Amino acid sequence: MRYNNNKLVLLTSAAALTLGATGLVSAATLEDTRENGAVQCGVSDGLPGFSAPDDEGNWQGIDVDVCRAVAAAVLGDADAVRYVSLNAVERFTALQSGEVDMLSRNTTWTTTRDTTLGLNFTGTNFYDGQGFLVSRDLGISNASELDGAAVCVQSGTTTELNLADYFRANDMEFQPIVFDTSEQTVGGFEAGRCDVLTSDTSQLAALRIQLSDPEGAVILPEVISKEPLGPVVRQGDDQWFNIVKWSLFAMLNAEEMGISSDNVDDMLDSENPNVARLLGQDGNYGESMGLEADWAYDIISQVGNYGEIYDRNVGMDSPLQIERGVNRLWTEGGLQYAPPVR
Amino acid sequence: MTHNDEMIPERPAPRLTVGPLAWLRANLFSGPVNSLFTLLGLYLLYVLLTPAIQWALIDADWIGTSRDDCSREGACWVFVNARLGQFIYGLYPGDEIWRINVMFATFAALLAWLAIPRLPFKRWVAQVTLLVFPVFAYVLLYGGHFGLPVVETHRWGGLSLTLILATVGMVAALPIGIVLALGRRSQMPIVRSVCVVFIEFWRGVPLITILFMASVMLPLFLPTGMSIDRLVRALIGITLFQSAYMAEVVRGGLQAIPRGQEEAAAALGMGYWHRMGLIVLPQALKMMIPGIVNTFISLFKDTTLVMIIGLFDLLGIVQAALSDSRWLGFAVEGYVFAALMFWIFCFSMSRYSQYLERKLHTGHKR
Numbered sequence: 001m002r003y004n005n006n007k008l009v010l011l012t013s014a015a016a017l018t019l020g021a022t023g024l025v026s027a028a029t030l031e032d033t034r035e036n037g038a039v040q041c042g043v044s045d046g047l048p049g050f051s052a053p054d055d056e057g058n059w060q061g062i063d064v065d066v067c068r069a070v071a072a073a074v075l076g077d078a079d080a081v082r083y084v085s086l087n088a089v090e091r092f093t094a095l096q097s098g099e100v101d102m103l104s105r106n107t108t109w110t111t112t113r114d115t116t117l118g119l120n121f122t123g124t125n126f127y128d129g130q131g132f133l134v135s136r137d138l139g140i141s142n143a144s145e146l147d148g149a150a151v152c153v154q155s156g157t158t159t160e161l162n163l164a165d166y167f168r169a170n171d172m173e174f175q176p177i178v179f180d181t182s183e184q185t186v187g188g189f190e191a192g193r194c195d196v197l198t199s200d201t202s203q204l205a206a207l208r209i210q211l212s213d214p215e216g217a218v219i220l221p222e223v224i225s226k227e228p229l230g231p232v233v234r235q236g237d238d239q240w241f242n243i244v245k246w247s248l249f250a251m252l253n254a255e256e257m258g259i260s261s262d263n264v265d266d267m268l269d270s271e272n273p274n275v276a277r278l279l280g281q282d283g284n285y286g287e288s289m290g291l292e293a294d295w296a297y298d299i300i301s302q303v304g305n306y307g308e309i310y311d312r313n314v315g316m317d318s319p320l321q322i323e324r325g326v327n328r329l330w331t332e333g334g335l336q337y338a339p340p341v342r
Numbered sequence: 343m344t345h346n347d348e349m350i351p352e353r354p355a356p357r358l359t360v361g362p363l364a365w366l367r368a369n370l371f372s373g374p375v376n377s378l379f380t381l382l383g384l385y386l387l388y389v390l391l392t393p394a395i396q397w398a399l400i401d402a403d404w405i406g407t408s409r410d411d412c413s414r415e416g417a418c419w420v421f422v423n424a425r426l427g428q429f430i431y432g433l434y435p436g437d438e439i440w441r442i443n444v445m446f447a448t449f450a451a452l453l454a455w456l457a458i459p460r461l462p463f464k465r466w467v468a469q470v471t472l473l474v475f476p477v478f479a480y481v482l483l484y485g486g487h488f489g490l491p492v493v494e495t496h497r498w499g500g501l502s503l504t505l506i507l508a509t510v511g512m513v514a515a516l517p518i519g520i521v522l523a524l525g526r527r528s529q530m531p532i533v534r535s536v537c538v539v540f541i542e543f544w545r546g547v548p549l550i551t552i553l554f555m556a557s558v559m560l561p562l563f564l565p566t567g568m569s570i571d572r573l574v575r576a577l578i579g580i581t582l583f584q585s586a587y588m589a590e591v592v593r594g595g596l597q598a599i600p601r602g603q604e605e606a607a608a609a610l611g612m613g614y615w616h617r618m619g620l621i622v623l624p625q626a627l628k629m630m631i632p633g634i635v636n637t638f639i640s641l642f643k644d645t646t647l648v649m650i651i652g653l654f655d656l657l658g659i660v661q662a663a664l665s666d667s668r669w670l671g672f673a674v675e676g677y678v679f680a681a682l683m684f685w686i687f688c689f690s691m692s693r694y695s696q697y698l699e700r701k702l703h704t705g706h707k708r
Contacts, residue, residue: 057435090558
């Protein structure tokens with residue numbers, strides 16, 4: 001459901017474009033942000049590992065950390081974020097109308113969204129995709145063994161379509177068991193009404209924890225759809241677009257160079273020219289974005305590198321325990337790749 | 343022929359006609375069918391309640407700070423406990439929570455003053471409550487004056503936000519509703535048609551649509567740089583919607599007053615406002631109490647719809663807490679807590695309305 005190309009979104013967005021509202025929003029997001037003293041960041045109204053308030057009421061998650069990184073780069077303070085929780089339908093309007101400066105809300109990068117909404121995707125902070133959760137007792141290790149399976153799926157989502165496509169493409173039979181909400185879907189799986197549960201892998205991890213015996217279920221390695229999730233900004237402010245894009249790249253580059261929040265201060269003295277350039281010790285790469293020379297230092301010291309935010313929010317240090325998988329760095333066989341700083 | 347000079351001593355009534363046994367016999371076991379139903383009912387209660395109590399109380403975990411302190415058998419109230427502050431105050435900064443407390447304490451004191459019949463200066467207190475208090479509450483909660491740091495409305499939430507939405511909705515909708523109802527019964531064609539159109543329009547669309555329009559479409563039509571706070575948008579939407587409903591409740595009450603009342607008042611030389619304010623409305627409002635409270639209760643529950651525009655009311659903050667990856671899987675506990683809170687408030691409103699009806703009862707009750 002989250003990823004559905006909602007007609008209404010397109011409709012409202014078309015209305016926005018017709019009215020020229022997008023063009024009218026101030027192009028100087030950086031100045032506005034400095035004036036407000038906070039980055040206005042649109043986040044999900046609660047998605048495990050991506051954005052959710054913790055016990056103290058602080059927002060936590062991998063999407064939230066992207067907001068924090070931008071705030072650190074722009075204002076030097078990762079806590080200078082004003083979070084606006086948005087649901088799936090209003091997220092684009094909120095960005096178009098200027099209610100938020102950026103969207104970091106598990107939003108799938110698609111052609112339609114990138115080209116018709118007056119928005120720009122700045123990168124991918126999480127490569128998601130639809131996967132399968134099966135009971136360990138079935139002894140299945142591969143999705144190709146799922147012929148004839150009963151599959152629990154949430155209704156009205158692209159998940160349902162992808163599922164049908166996948167089984168048809170592989171010439172397999174399946175019996176869909178459709179539920180309205182994710183809780184019901186888990187309930188159906190737990191009650192044994194289906195052999196397999198399908199959803200996006202990030203969701204499967206969250207659903208798996210809710211089973212009475214999480215160890216009794218496994219997530220199959222196959223991913224049957226592409227769901228690149230990333231931050232979004234308005235078109236028409238290239239400077240801001242660059243800032244958000246490079247805030248994410250800085251975290252990726254930091255991981256690649258082995259810079260973490262723990263050792264970033266030692267790294268300031270590093271002989272490695274790449275490290276020196278990233279941390280602002282050699283040249284000033286922040287200047288052309290309107291930032292200070294130590295913009296990346298602020299991100300890494302306050303938020304961490306990409307590996308840290310992944311592990312902390314969705315990876316092995318979090319309850320979700322999602323494998324890095326395709327979200328590994330390119331040097332380790334994954335897809336996460338950032339252009340060099342020079 | 344003999345007769346007894348002594349009085350027969352008083353004897354207690356037969357054991358089976360008074361006391362608990364008699365009550366049982368009269369109410370639960372008065373015949374074979376009733377006895378059967380009683381036993382069936384008891385059995386059903388046993389079957390339903392035992393597991394519920396077992397889950398909610400006996401097997402439940404109460405103490406702890408994380409999900410590891412919970413076993414999987416019973417309810418994990420640790421979750422509700424750890425999040426209680428958030429459920430009540432939303433994401434309001436911890437150091438500033440006293441402001442919410444002071445606001446609600448003041449409000450409760452004012453309401454208590456108005457509700458207890460013996461206390462004097464009712465008129466003044468009522469005016470303070472309606473005119474001064476909202477300003478005071480706004481300044482206190484939002485801040486920005488008198489050295490109070492600003493707390494933006496997107497940090498408001500939880501039970502306090504639910505209460506704010508419901509209270510503002512109720513307090514604003516009643517007078518607007520009365521005016522609309524009077525307008526709809528007016529002889530003046532323009533006033534009447536404006537009121538009819540207003541009522542029928544707002545009553546004809548679902549609240550969720552209004553909130554949705556206010557949150558998704560409205561920003562697109564506003565000039566650049568101008569944005570209305572979402573909470574204000576929600577408050578305006580709820581108030582307009584509820585006042586249309588209220589207007590129809592009030593109109594129903596007005597129609598129940600015999601025409602003679604108004605004619606008699608007119609014969610005494612009273613003008614329109616006197617006739618309405620002194621004769622018709624006092625009688626009508628008294629009869630409308632069940633209808634008004636009904637509307638209030640449904641408004642209280644409708645406030646949960648603000649969730650769809652990204653405001654965290656009580657239910658919204660419970661759901662947000664459920665998506666914290668450290669607390670996944672405690673949905674039932676969260677929803678039970680939310681349901682209990684809603685029940686407490688709705689039930690209190692219902693009891694207070696019954697008290698009001700009894701107090702104002704002057705023979706109209708049928």
